[in-house]
Amino acid sequence: MQVSDLTFRLKLLLIGFLSPLFVLVGLLLSAPYWLKFSETYQKSDVAVLEVSNSLPSKKVLKAVAALSQRSDFKKLILVIREDKSQNLLDSPQEKETKIKEHLSSLGIGPGLVSSLVIAGTKMGDTDEASKNLLKIAVSDNLRNILLLCREYEAKRVLGTYRKTLASLPVQVTAYGFPSEVSGSNWFLSEDGVREITGEFVRYLYSYIRGVL
Numbered sequence: 001m002q003v004s005d006l007t008f009r010l011k012l013l014l015i016g017f018l019s020p021l022f023v024l025v026g027l028l029l030s031a032p033y034w035l036k037f038s039e040t041y042q043k044s045d046v047a048v049l050e051v052s053n054s055l056p057s058k059k060v061l062k063a064v065a066a067l068s069q070r071s072d073f074k075k076l077i078l079v080i081r082e083d084k085s086q087n088l089l090d091s092p093q094e095k096e097t098k099i100k101e102h103l104s105s106l107g108i109g110p111g112l113v114s115s116l117v118i119a120g121t122k123m124g125d126t127d128e129a130s131k132n133l134l135k136i137a138v139s140d141n142l143r144n145i146l147l148l149c150r151e152y153e154a155k156r157v158l159g160t161y162r163k164t165l166a167s168l169p170v171q172v173t174a175y176g177f178p179s180e181v182s183g184s185n186w187f188l189s190e191d192g193v194r195e196i197t198g199e200f201v202r203y204l205y206s207y208i209r210g211v212l
Helices: 005-028 031-035 058-069 093-107 124-141 151-164 188-209
Strands: 043-049 073-082 113-119 146-149 171-177
Touching: 005 031, 005 188, 031 058, 031 151, 031 188, 043 113, 043 124, 043 171, 058 073, 058 093, 058 146, 058 171, 073 093, 073 124, 093 113, 124 151, 124 171, 151 171, 151 188
Parallel strands: 043 073, 043 146, 073 113, 146 171
Antiparallel strands: none
């Protein structure tokens, strides 16, 4: 084999290996741009707050209380994931009680807060939650729904709910709680990298599955 042929094949190999790597790095660096959410929210009949394994922070609950005081929603639904595999975590009932107690101290009475417990599935919590909310929207004849979520997950969450509820005459908007990381500094901290890359992967996965 001539040296020129060997060099040419090595170049093809390097290009074939490095090109996808450069594309992947480019996508990750531009992740905040793809996750950027700029829609305005509307006052709604109910607001929906998904609760992950950890309880919402005091800052988030304070923001929820501020929205309630402005009459941006009439009732709050807590979507709590049931996880039987980790016994150290609070049960859905314990989570609901703790959140209600904190919201009550902020001016939101327990009567304005209800919960929806969903089973953890491979399809994703948001997908499962939206399907359960579809039943509630039909039974309660809802016309407006406000989704309360983190800034960088708002685009994925809103897209999922809108697609699930597309058959109903219901308007779905979202309010994104401002994140402590921005598009220019997210890669400087471990929490920022975890938040942006984790949500970007979930967004791509939902898009590939056709949820969005």
